[in-house]
Amino acid sequence: MTKAESNDRVLKEAARLFRLQGYAATTVREIAAASEMLPGSLHYRYPSKDDVLIALMERAVDKAIAEVDVAIEHVSDPIERLRVGITKYLELLLEGDDALFVMLFDWRSLPIGAKRGLDRARHRYEAYWDGLLAQAYATGRSRPVLDIELVRHFGFGAATWVATWYKKDSGRSPKQIADAFFAFLAYGLLDENHRPPDINAQFQKLF
Amino acid sequence: MTKAESNDRVLKEAARLFRLQGYAATTVREIAAASEMLPGSLHYRYPSKDDVLIALMERAVDKAIAEVDVAIEHVSDPIERLRVGITKYLELLLEGDDALFVMLFDWRSLPIGAKRGLDRARHRYEAYWDGLLAQAYATGRSRPVLDIELVRHFGFGAATWVATWYKKDSGRSPKQIADAFFAFLAYGLLDENHRPPDINAQFQKLF
């Protein structure tokens, strides 16, 4: 196994354990054992436990952006790109690497000093989605929403939270969930026949 | 200070510390010190750290349900009740007790055995919201949404996630966020003039 392969193995096993037990409750010895190496070897690769977490998060963001990019590559309509991108994101979050989950839910574990690397990774990821949202907004087919950041927060929250309740092989697939989610996000839950007439004006004020 | 007052003090300080540092990273000594008692005294009240977390979560749910109940008491329209309830929930989550936040984000910290108490608390809270949603649904003003649990998951996720980005005294108030959130949830982000005609049929299939 090459150096890169070994390091990947470590990050993968660490992500699995962090997700399962939480960061603080996972020991470096466990990570080493799961990666089939001795604690000393792990220390050689990553001097501290924080370093493992940060590396894992950086890689998760790289991977997520790359995979979503591929998924939307051949889709031209910005709103459809958003839909496809969200679908891919949910697939990654629910069935892919645990690292994404860990990044989203274990960032509080880090001592304040170490949060720097994490903040950079998160910010990179948020900026990526803001780009997709801005393009969708620019089509003019959306409401006159003024605050893309707020939209991202809401959508991101609903999508991310799926990871807390989703169970494999029970009910809906990630794709089905994504379809329902996008309909919810795009069209809302109230019937068109029971809406006030000035919705867009309301949005202008509220967003 | 009475026994109940002292116990409350402990739970309050524990919630603050858990939220700040995470469950595993907080020591019983810290909780004791913050509650102005010695570790032994804390042990007398709560034999183990897990017990503190569970008690804190139970109380958070009791309190949240009670406060939302009061807030919607005099509102009769089910959809308006939902809106007011969500607003109250966001206020509690963002400016109230840290215990609610801890319940939502630190449940993974518990050893599997101790998750029982937590699951009960969470289930109680979810059932409460399902009740509000069912009443709103029964008005017939919503889309023909078939799966209330899915709706709750999406709404809950978006609302809960606010706690991860909200900063006090910067930008919107909890009430403003709640208003925008409800508009998003009820009416969707796409303009009515750019929607397909068969949205309700789509929802029938997707939800």
Add this chain to the structure above:
DNA sequence: TTCGGCCTTGGTCATATGGCCAAGGTATTT
């Protein structure tokens, strides 16, 4: 074949932690 760098081995060490308790004090009840 020899050399040199990369990686592993098998520990050690100081520290922090959760859980625990015997003894003593304080307040409330009878």
Add this chain to the structure above:
DNA sequence: AAATACCTTGGCCATATGACCAAGGCCGAA
């Protein structure tokens, strides 16, 4: 005033943990 239940005190202990390292082996390059 006496008894009793309640709570605090101050410290102990076994264990687990993150970090660390000297020594040696493996393997490709020269």
